Amino acid sequence: MSNTVNVRIPTVLRPMAGGNSSVELAGETVGDVVSALVGVYPGLQENLVDDNGSVRKFVNVYVNDEDIRFLDKLDTTVADGDEVAILPAVAGG
Amino acid sequence: MPVVDSVLDLIGNTPVVDVSHLSPNPKVRILAKLESQNPAGSVKDRIAKAMIEAAEADGTLQPGSVLLEPSSGNTGIALAMICRLRGYHLKIVLPENVTSERRQMLEAYGAEIIPSPAAEGSNGAVRLAQRLSIEHPDWVFLYQYGNEANPTAHLTGTGPEILADVPDITHFVAGLGTSGTLMGVGAYMADHAPHVKMYAVEPPSGEHVEGLRSLDDGYVPPVFEKWGGIDALHGKRIVRPADSLTWTRRLVNEAGIFAGISSGAAMAGAAKLAERLDEGVIVFIVCDGGWKYLSTGAYTDDLETVIDSIEDVVYF
Numbered sequence: 001m002s003n004t005v006n007v008r009i010p011t012v013l014r015p016m017a018g019g020n021s022s023v024e025l026a027g028e029t030v031g032d033v034v035s036a037l038v039g040v041y042p043g044l045q046e047n048l049v050d051d052n053g054s055v056r057k058f059v060n061v062y063v064n065d066e067d068i069r070f071l072d073k074l075d076t077t078v079a080d081g082d083e084v085a086i087l088p089a090v091a092g093g
Numbered sequence: 094m095p096v097v098d099s100v101l102d103l104i105g106n107t108p109v110v111d112v113s114h115l116s117p118n119p120k121v122r123i124l125a126k127l128e129s130q131n132p133a134g135s136v137k138d139r140i141a142k143a144m145i146e147a148a149e150a151d152g153t154l155q156p157g158s159v160l161l162e163p164s165s166g167n168t169g170i171a172l173a174m175i176c177r178l179r180g181y182h183l184k185i186v187l188p189e190n191v192t193s194e195r196r197q198m199l200e201a202y203g204a205e206i207i208p209s210p211a212a213e214g215s216n217g218a219v220r221l222a223q224r225l226s227i228e229h230p231d232w233v234f235l236y237q238y239g240n241e242a243n244p245t246a247h248l249t250g251t252g253p254e255i256l257a258d259v260p261d262i263t264h265f266v267a268g269l270g271t272s273g274t275l276m277g278v279g280a281y282m283a284d285h286a287p288h289v290k291m292y293a294v295e296p297p298s299g300e301h302v303e304g305l306r307s308l309d310d311g312y313v314p315p316v317f318e319k320w321g322g323i324d325a326l327h328g329k330r331i332v333r334p335a336d337s338l339t340w341t342r343r344l345v346n347e348a349g350i351f352a353g354i355s356s357g358a359a360m361a362g363a364a365k366l367a368e369r370l371d372e373g374v375i376v377f378i379v380c381d382g383g384w385k386y387l388s389t390g391a392y393t394d395d396l397e398t399v400i401d402s403i404e405d406v407v408y409f
Binding site: 070092093 | 133137163165167168173188214217218219237238266269270271273295296297298300301302312313314323326327328329330331332333409
């Protein structure tokens with residue numbers, strides 16, 4: 001049984017995601033959800049994942065606002081109703 | 094208190110206030126370190142002073158030098174205060190979507206403002222400053238995002254102050270901008286109190302930034318990469334405008350701390366962390382006061398209205 005999550009798409013990627021600001025997708029892990037996302041919108045592939053299958057350096061992915069680099073990265077499990085956010089890294093200061 | 098020769102002597106040694114009555118967990122204390130007490134009003138006074146003194150010491154800065162720096166506000170304001178006192182000419186690349194108070198403070202201290210497009214946010218200001226520094230090699234580019242004096246100011250100042258004042262600290266929470274505060278304090282704790290865990294909070298700024306051609310225009314500060322980066326942190330979370338503003342108001346209303354919006358975000362992060370701990374002592378950074386955000390209505394206007402409007406303002 002996979003779980004349905006809401007994926008938030010940042011403005012910069014919306015043109016590659018049919019103009020959507022969020023998409024509902026199913027999966028058991030963040031990796032499943034990202035695969036499902038690029039399955040629907042193949043143009044996102046090179047923006048999100050590098051050649052080694054890791055999340056790209058300038059991309060931050062969050063489950064319920066926690067950065068997955070501090071969880072189990074793409075193996076982080078998701079529950080029904082979780083929110084997955086994708087954001088470009090931004091400077092501050 | 095001793096009489097000092099210059100406001101620059103008042104930078105650092107900031108006070109810590111116990112706000113544990115705001116903690117959602119009675120076994121977790123929460124303490125606020127008031128960097129807003131620095132003379133130009135923010136934590137950035139520390140790094141501005143450190144970067145300028147380092148550049149003076151190595152001869153990069155000479156009398157009459159012109160400096161260039163990208164800043165969403167606080168670093169620029171701190172540099173402007175010091176440049177005015179030292180007679181340097183300062184140019185700040187400032188995103189157009191910062192509050193008017195930030196712009197006015199820069200002007201009050203005599204800085205020249207070079208606007209960068211709002212749609213590109215802070216990353217756009219960094220890019221424009223990098224380009225200008227190549228076109229004008231005679232301008233001194235301190236570049237806070239890659240300047241060793243930035244984290245070093247926290248390694249030698251903020252970190253020791255915290256451990257001296259709060260010897261039983263278990264967790265540290267601060268906003269992630271240049272990463273200087275977290276990397277510098279983290280390096281100090283790694284040597285002197287290695288059990289202390291470091292947590293970063295950040296706004297969802299990247300969500301609405303439009304001026305990026307792709308995510309490769311994203312930005313990771315060299316300071317972050319050089320000083321341990323992800324490995325130096327134990328957690329990082331987004332704090333959204335609703336939580337940031339709610340906690341900013343609670344700090345004012347329930348603790349009398351008139352703090353900026355990113356400090357509310359840090360308090361929100363501390364509260365979230367407290368919920369998950371059995372016990373502990375969290376220190377978080379109040380990086381500036383509320384003065385520069387009054388025009389946003391953050392403290393007094395209808396909360397829902399401000400939550401919507403603040404999304405387009407750079408407040409970290």
